[in-house]
Amino acid sequence: MLINIAIAIFTLGILGAIFGAILGYSSLRFKVKSDPIVEELDAILPQTQCGQCGYPGCKPYAQAIANGEDINKCPPGGDAVMRQLAERMGIEPKNLEGEEKPKLIAFIREDQCIGCTKCIQACPVDAIIGATRQMHTVITDECTGCALCVDPCPTDCIDMVPVVLTTQNWQWDLNLIPTKNSTER
Amino acid sequence: MSDYVLLFFGTVLVNNFVLVKFLGLCPFMGVSNKVETAVGMSFATTFVLTLTAALSYIVNTYLLMPLDLIYLQTLSFILVIAVVVQFTEMVMHKTSPTLYRLLGIFLPLITTNCAILGLALLNITENHDFVESIIYGFSAGIGFSLVLVLFSSIRERLASSDVPLPFKGASIAMITAGLMSLAFMGFTGLIK
Amino acid sequence: MTTTPINLLSEEQLAEISSGKHWSFHGGIHPQENKQQSSKAIIKDAGIPPFLVIAVEQKGESPLLLVNIGDSVLKGQALTKATDVMVVQNASSSGTVTAIEKRTDLHPSGLPVLSVVIATDGLDRSVEYSRCADYKAQTNTQLIEKIQNAGIIGLGGAGFPTHLKLAHYAAIKLLIINAVECEPYITADDRLMQEHGDEIIDGITVLQHILKPQLIVIAIEDNKPDAIAAIKRALQKKQSSQSANIIIRTIATHYPSGSEKQLIEIITGQQTPIGKHPSELGIVMHNVGTVFAIKEAIIDGKPLTSRIVTLTGEAFRKKGNVSVRIGTPIQYLLDKYEFTPTASQKLIIGGPMMGFSITHGDVPVTKTCNCIVAPTLQEMPESPPEMPCIRCGECAEVCPAQLLPQQLLWYANSKDNSKLDEYNLSSCIECGACAFVCPSHIPLVQYYRIAKAEISSAKQQAEKAEIARIRFEHRAARLQQAKLDRQVKHKQAAEKRKQQLQETNGGEDLIAAAIARAKAKKQATADPSDAPADNKKDAVAAAIARAKAKKQAAAEHSDAPADNKKDAVAAAIARAKAKKQAAAEHSDAPADNKKDAVAAAIARAKAKKQQALESTQINTEINPENSAAIAARKARKEQARLHKRQDLPAQIIDTTIAEPQTIDTTIKASDDKKTKIAAAIAKAKAKKIAQKDQ
């Protein structure tokens, strides 16, 4: 009886040891060094560098997501980015934290700018040019609409304005030319 | 030879593990959202099934039977399965990190996939020899892959259809699986 | 823009083409043509409207204007300057420029673009046209420039600048003249060919001279027998070595055979590979209207000032083709040709398959406007309500791009952009064949346009994000570099101080060591908080200064033992620390503290600036001649100081060192500016107070 138990334990032990050795070898053989997912996540993020997620820029947030941070903390990216992140991470989409706003860009009212360079220092993408005591201006093509320059301005001369609609960025619209839909999607 | 062919088609179509035997439903529901992941899961599961079939046969025939340790079958098979799955996981992490992440928890969960243990035990109850065991394992994997890939391509289409809210997601997938199972009933009696 | 020919037509292929063989394309439809409504009457002049609105913006870019408000202009006078991609816009009648402003453009969006408004004088005086009988003496570059200056763009619909199309004349083997006009209702090209066959052949000869193709094919649909006959006659008249390689190809009426890619497939049997330009196959295509305009520009010296527009549809009493001056308001045409609106009237620009609707007549005719359809409800009834797609596949059968419209619709509805890409949505030419046949009346084209716009905006956003990321990373790197530089500088300064100290103190090292220790300690406490430690640093500096003073005192009094000195330094440090803590504690939130500090700094900076300004002004008053130089020097000094204080990034400093001239202008404008600045400062102060109150 006892010998049976001993045989059983011994057999399983041997089996376990063999398998353990195989696994140990393959864990060395198939070692994975870096995690490319951070780069991929960073590519999905809108790169506004606005810090609304609580991280100082998009890359740190991408890193944080890879480490298990929530994917719903990027209001500039909106629902679309969140869904991409969810798909990429293989997790369920969540409701966005904070609300999605229409795309805005910064605009400096010239007559009130005193040339303090505060906004220049605040801009994460160097989209404001100007010099001390010279009027500053926003390069509209480069502005990401992060609004980080609004608060530092001592004279409150920076407004966030919607992007001007031209024939170039105009889009066909289902509402403009309504399509009737019997299933009321 | 024709026996093997019959065994293969019988296992893929007539006694399909998922739709007829209802084994391995967890990954069938879990990773069928996208064809890409389904294909990855199919490969992983087929690989695990085949390897497990071979290993469990060896363990059973050359270790447990001679030592009269049949009562340890379940225990040692689970050990075999766990090792194979771990191994697969490592290989996959190395070769395809994207797929590794997409499969997520379902990859280690292959361990607890009843299809695998079911296969090991069925191999013994059906008295399959070594080659038969491997063919059985492989064809079970192919059968699983077939329906998983078809199911996932259906679900991709379902994702953008106007399903009533209470039936969105898993519930319509269940209904679809049921209908697929109905269709597979047509193969009954094909191979006796 | 040069393109490398990848897959030029071979001699055999060209021989096959000229032998009369022709091909067909996938799909296509046969809509009701309704061309007889307008094809019978000869082309009339639409007359001179009271005012012309000539849009000068091209693809979102405003060119350099050559006229000002109030200038009188002549017909054919250039309004804008040509740049490499843009063509010249010419005045289409004589008169006075009354406005240069944004006006609604002939575009489905109905958005305004920069336009020149000319009040016509009814005289239609034109600039002197210089006829050029022997254009063959001129180089290609000269001819192409002439075409650009004549303002010629593709008149078929897309409006691609013609000079760009002619630019790669090097490897053209086949020139196709597109006279297909496959859209229902439109007969502008048809009439043009019937009445101006000779001029068209002349235009073709001009193109032949520029491009030197081996073969020229004039493609005409078989529903225009009169036009075919006219062109044939004109070609026979030309019977010479020139016309030897010009052939007329009659093709079956089959919409959308007039689309560039489909026509190339009909004529050559080749498909233009995705992402490639036909010129890479050695093929170039020009619309027959464009050819006519080229003839006028090169031989007659006349720029493009008018085009032929088909006015058709049952709601027009007088239908037909008219020659309309570019910029003529559509309302003028509607009134003149007795447009009688009916219930739920539509007004379609272009043909009924690919055109777009406009909501009012207050828009000008542009160079690409080939047709205005005003159908009655019986002619083109409202589309019945959309039904669900039953995947019947009719759309895939007719799609000339061989797409799967039913799948595209499915993914457009679920906004699955990657799938749309996989199913090649970008290859859709928006011909409308799919929507034409759809039994569920789904406006497929509309869905695709929206999806395309969404994809392109997503792409743009991704590109923008990439640029933003690069800029952010560069900035971070620069800041890091600046920080390192600063550290090096500080270190150097510290070394210097130490040396000085050693010199003055004769090797008394003890205190320096103590300071170093104190510094280390402070850094340890200061490091964890990221606060912009101007204020902290100040405090630290103060403490150090105090410590220094003490040390000096101690050195002077040198009877005090070293231990004592150390104690004193420690005490000073302790005091400094206490002070700092107190400062930190006295405001509840650290952020407020920071803000206060920043605000205070700003206020200080401002006060300084104002002082500087005032002094500059005093200087100006005293010695106006020298003032600029003085001001500049002062400004530089000020900037240097600010630079030290605020650690500005190097890039900004570069631009800040202002030239005297700029300062000069600032001073001149200062009266006006001063009040503004004062207001701004007041505002800043108010803000500060408000923040403090919070």
Add this chain to the structure above:
Amino acid sequence: MAFISSSSPYQRVRRSTSEIMLLVLLCLIPGIFLQSYFFGLGNLLQILLASTVALLSETLILILRKRPILSTIKDGSALLTGVLIAIAIPPLAPWWIAVIGTVFAVIFVKQLYGGLGQNIFNPAMAAYVLLLISFPVQMTTWIPVQSLHPFSLTVMDQINALFTGFTLDGYSVAQISTSIDGLTMATPLDTARNALNSGKTISEIFNSPEYKASSWQAIEWVNLGFLIGGLILLYKRVILWYIPIAFLAGISIFSFIAFAYNPDLNISPLFHLFSGATMLGAFFILTDPVTASTTVKGRIFYGVLAALIVVVIRNIGGYPDALAFAVLLANMCVPFIDYYTQPKVYGRGR
């Protein structure tokens, strides 16, 4: 002056989805007529019953889903589903067969997937499979051709049989289904299968009294009826030729291979073509655009796949007719087929 703003194209073909469905229904008439000529008015009753139930259940679910009712009902798809189910089930099957089948088809197989255009499986065939698996006895009892009836059945008899299981004279459906010779009636495919299983060869079967008593001639006629209807559909371009031709060609080829391999154990291609629901399936069921493949190559593949499954199951499987199973299995593969049979887009090489 403001004009109406709308999207191009402004011209359209004037054929609608409802018209397509109506045409399909009309083209079913020859087959239905022949069916009722041979088997009595039972199938007309079934059609009446099933259509009513289909429309009612469609209305019910549309109310629950808060969707427009009238315009959806008008598309005619529910009606078509009901009619197809009624044609497929035995004419004197109990009333609840039709009801269960139709309710299942309309609610579960169609509307839960989002309604017309979005269902994955053919509703009528899914319902048929469900019924066949759940109620094999009721679903395989075909009454004999009227001329072979031992009793003459009146309309009232049939109505009664449908709802109570007995004729007015008190005969049960099972009794009516027995022909003069006292042999239980089944479809010819069924008969052939049973005989094959009991070890007879094909030629023996065709000469046996069971087979002669079976309604094989009638079934052939009905198939012919559906063939005519299908040809009209093809002519009217309501359906495209790819699927029917691929399916029928597939049936002929696969069954010929089996027949050539062993003519004693496998039924002939001609018999395959004109028995069971072959013609109904080829022209009216497989061609259902919603559940069929939409690419040209895909449609051909789809037809051939269905044909292969039909022949395999008919010849060696456990069910007499396999069309419904084949349709479901082929439906299942459609998204996959569609994905891999995309046509080459213009400019993507030749």
